[in-house]
Structures are given as C-alpha cells and as structure tokens.
Amino acid sequence: MASGEQVFMINGGGEDENNFQSNSTLQQKNGVDAQNLFIKEGILDKLDVDKLIASQTTPKTFTIADLGCPVEIDTFAAVQNVIDTVKHKLKLQSNTAHQYEHLSHNLEFQVLINGPTSRDFNALFRSIPMNKPSYYVAGVPGTFYSRLFPKSSLHFAYSSYSLHWLSKVPDGVGDERSPAYNKGKIYCMSSPKIVADAYEVQFTRDIEAFLKARELEVVPGGLVAFSIVTVPTDSKCLTPTFFEILGSVLLDMAAKGITSKKKVNTFNLPIYLPTPQLLEGLIKRNENFSIERMEQLCRPRESFYETDFPEKLTLHYRAVMESLFNDQFGTEVVNLMFDKFKNKVTETAVFMDLTHKQALESFVLLKRKP
C-alpha cells in the first residue's frame, strides 16, 4: 500500500452522453476508484470502529456524510464502500465471531447526503438503490462551508471533487473599480498576482470554514476524506490551460460582437485549484485534525493524445460548468462557445508541450483529534 507523497497514475475516463452524471468527471471516473480504495485503506488503518461505537450506549449508529455529492451514481457506490469497510474493520476488531455478531446486530448505518439547496434532491432520492439498502438515507441541503449537522454527530465524512469549488467568486475580481479586476480572464492563472491572491484568499477562507464546521460535527477519532483537483507547484498543469482557452474563446466572441467585452471581463470561475503544498499548509493551520494521508494522483499524459479527447473534455466542462456560463452569457452564446472551445482544443493540443504538463488530483485523509 502506498502512502506519503507518492504520485499515483490513473486513467482518464469520460463517456458519450451529454449529461452531468456521465460527463462531469473526465478526472473522476478512475479517480473515484482510487479515492474509494484510499477510503477503504483509511478506514482499515486509521478508524477505530470498535472504540467509536463502544462509546455510544446501545443501540448504536454509525453516521456517514457525503459532502457536496456531485454525481448520484457514484454516491451510493461510495456509501456502500464505506459501510462494507466499516463492517470489515469491525470484524477484524472483534475477538470472536460471537462478539462481531452481537456488535453488528446492534449497529445501524445512517447516510446523510449533502448538496447545495439548488441541487436536484428528487433525482438523488430516486437513484437510491432499488434493493432496500441496509442504511437510512437523508438529504441535507446547504453549503458545506457552514454547519450542516449537529455537534459530534458524524463518524465518517467525505467529499468528492467539490472543494475546489469556491463558496463565491473572489472579492473584486469581477469589479472594474477593484485593483484585483481580472480583465479579459476567467481564471487567475496568467493574471496579475493581485488577482491570484484574491483567489487564494477566498480558497483559504473556504477551506478554513470547511474544517471549522467539520471539527464540530465529526466525533473525536472520526475521519474526514476528500479529493480535490490540484495543480503541481510549477503550475505546468493542463486544467488551468483549458480554462484559459475557454476565456480566449469568449474574448474572440466579444471581438466579433457575439457577446460583450464587459460580460467577459466581469465573469470569473468560482473555482480554485491549489497546489498540494498550499492545501497541506491550510489544513495544518487547523489544530483539531491530523493529516493521516495525502496522495497526489496524476492523469497519464497519454489520455490527452486520444483522438476524442477534445470531444470528451468539452462534454466534461459543459456538464460541470455550463450553468455558470449560461447565467452570464445566455444559452445561445454558450452553445457556440463550447463548439469553438472544442475546435480550439483540437488545434492547440498539437502545439502543447504535453511532456511537461499533467492533470493532478489530491486525496486527503484527516482524523479528528481527541
């Protein structure tokens, strides 16, 4: 089993249908597999299930929270992975088969699935596995950057690919009177330092708020796991490059009068991709969690050479970010933007120095200190 700062290679994914469930996750498909494996290992290595449930009076409940919940179909598979592993750990921690039977008979699982109030909980609830699952499901609306659950009520909380979404567009970057005005860009990568700083400040606040809320909600000894898109320290990362292509397509369209320059200048993605180093530093500021594991997952460069890569990437970005663009530019402009984006990615990929660029993700496992 790998640990520490080792970099894992994963395969790119993506599917053909034009919907969020299938396409949100060019980075996820096998990232999720890796994450599920890390979660499994985390529970087996770091979670004292026996102690956690012994501290409750009978009957006992093990409570799991999914924070952010971007993809229904993966939610319940991830949930099952956690539950199966907790049960397995409980078996390993039991001295006798009889003791295990007794413990597991009295143990029930509660699964709290969070998402923003705007998400489609009706669809989520319809996607609960048909064969009555062996746990109690509830949906919890609201932002995970604030409190969502009672104090000390969670034993295991995880978040898949949601923490790089900021709680809001950073202050000033969309305001032409602000020194941090991000003119002509939609992300901060090639922007002046003051813009990048505004993004980092917002990300810092959000991670602090996330940990502050979880520090109260997770029981001592409980685990928090999350995966997040990150960038290498030298920033030679493909994802921000693609954000820049999206921005340049919009500028081209503004030059042709298809949309307005002002709309492009004031639009900024509420996304920040930190380096693993920044992330680690921010987590360490919270003294109530210990970092039990931190992994970097690296997408192999090969996947970017696949002939349908521009198509897949466009579908992915569309599924994940379309509504943001629609709100600012309207659906007609956005349709055209994604067409042009696909073409530009196709042209650009040939000239890209792919040998130095890679897409990264980070997996983090934290334990609530006693």
Added chain:
Amino acid sequence: MASGEQVFMINGGGEDENNFQSNSTLQQKNGVDAQNLFIKEGILDKLDVDKLIASQTTPKTFTIADLGCPVEIDTFAAVQNVIDTVKHKLKLQSNTAHQYEHLSHNLEFQVLINGPTSRDFNALFRSIPMNKPSYYVAGVPGTFYSRLFPKSSLHFAYSSYSLHWLSKVPDGVGDERSPAYNKGKIYCMSSPKIVADAYEVQFTRDIEAFLKARELEVVPGGLVAFSIVTVPTDSKCLTPTFFEILGSVLLDMAAKGITSKKKVNTFNLPIYLPTPQLLEGLIKRNENFSIERMEQLCRPRESFYETDFPEKLTLHYRAVMESLFNDQFGTEVVNLMFDKFKNKVTETAVFMDLTHKQALESFVLLKRKP
C-alpha cells in the same frame, strides 16, 4: 386545558389558489392550529426534556421527525412550535437561569422531514425559512409505514393528516374476481361489509406497521403525535358522503361513455377514515406506547352552508387527490369530473340532512414506554 374525549369545534379553512399548498386542507387550516396547541401542551405536560437530554453525553441533540409532511408552509411553523416549546419546557425544568443557559447552549435541534420518494423535496428545501433557522434540516424519503430512522434516534415525531392515507389500495377491492370487489364505488362506506372489512384490514396493518417502526425509532420517554381524519361511530360524516358523490359522478360519466365502467369499478381510494374507537383499539394493541391524549375535533356545520363551500371543497379534493384520478382516468376526464362534482355538491347540499352530519378529526398523543 381540555383532555380526554371532549370534542373540539374548529373553523373550516381553505383558500382561493388552485394548488396543494393552499387547498389541501379544507380540514387543516385551523385543525393545524389546534394540533399545534395540543403538541405544545403535550410537550409541556408529558415530555421530560431534562431527563431525555440528560441521558445523552454532551453535546446533546434533540431530534424531531415530521412524518408524511403534506404541506410545506405548515411544516416549518410546526417545527418551530415544537422547538420553542421544548426550550420553554427546558426552562421550566431548570432550577436556575444559569442551569438553563448551560443546557440550552449545549443543545442542538435536528429536524428530519419525511415524505414519499415521489414528493418534491426540492420545493420543500427551497421553502426552509430564509433567516437561517436554529436547527439542522434533513429530508428523509420513503414511506412512514416502514423504518426510516436509526433505532432510538427520535425524541419527538409527529404526522399531520397523513395516516388516513393507506400504504396501498386494499387487496381485492379493485379485482372483479374477488369477493371484496367494490363495484361502482370508490370508497367503502355504502359498500358490502366484505369491502369495508378489506379496507379495515389494510388500515389495521398500516397502523400496526406505523407504530412498529416508531416503537424502535423513538427513545423511551419520547412522544409521537398525529392528527387524522376520522368518522363518528354512527358514520353520519360528511367526508365519506362526498367520496360517494365523486363516485356517482364517475358512474354518470361512464353511463355517457366519457369513461369506462370498468375503470370506475376498479378504482378505489387508498384512504380509510376510522372511527376514533377503532383507532384507539388499534393503538392499544401496541404495548410500547401509552395514549397520553386523544381528542376529537369537530368542524362546525355552519361552514357547509357558506356559499363558496362547493368551490372550496372541490379545490381541496382536487389538490389532495387529483393525481390518483389522473393515473386511472386521464386529465381530461378528471377536469370534467371535478366540474360535475362541484355542481353536484351545490345541488346536494340543499337536500343533505346537515343537522346530523359533521366532519371529524382526531388528535392522538402517544408516549414511548421506558
């Protein structure tokens, strides 16, 4: 404060807009007020808040479940009523202001709102009061005739006007080969005894299942409250009469070829209105609950003489039952049916012996035995 079998008079309600939230509750508008009052009194008189929360290790959570949740706008008002009363009871039970401060500082409220998976949880979550409520909300999809929550996880559970909805149409009543075939009727009131028995069997099973699930979920000392539409023992109740008018309108329409006789014969309402006596007997079969209070609420006959009563009644039935009829007969037939129903109610009301007829509701407060 009234108690025992006293009959309360309440005022009829109803509003003008054609939607469920406004119209589902010709019986509810002020029935809800009465219910909220009874819940308040129930918590003050019967709930040992101090003991319930003392049995938890710090931090402490008081968990409330709303089972069935028919009307969003009332849900959060009812929730607030419960929370305010629990806090008030806690104050009364505290020896000093300092003790109350300490207890209430460490106490958090969790509110679990249940509804069938088909209900619109998105709308429910959007209706959460804007001023961040002082409790944590979760939505719990599924039928309350089975387990929905972990063992001993609820302190107060209530259900408003949902328990007269059966989990399914009773066996046989829609099947022409069955002796309990309910030919030409959509409810059991004027049907042969075997049909009424089939309805009663289903209601019995459902109440048993409801109590069986709650008996596991509610902590010892916790309360279960519900209100339900009932009929007086002599069955001189207006609601089943109106069900019969609905059925006769459908038969008229079948005679004219607007719909088929077979569709009318095989359609039955999955609703059963018990007498308070039957209800009480069924509850007493479950030895884990004590009946702390049982009230009958009686709508004054005056409301049926209001000139817009047929209009209000039609809007109410439409809001509550339209989808059932749509599934069987299609929307066009159902539109016509409700028009004809309104006219027939207008005509019939004049000839009705209203002096002997009344609409009843029952409120029940149960306590989970230790």
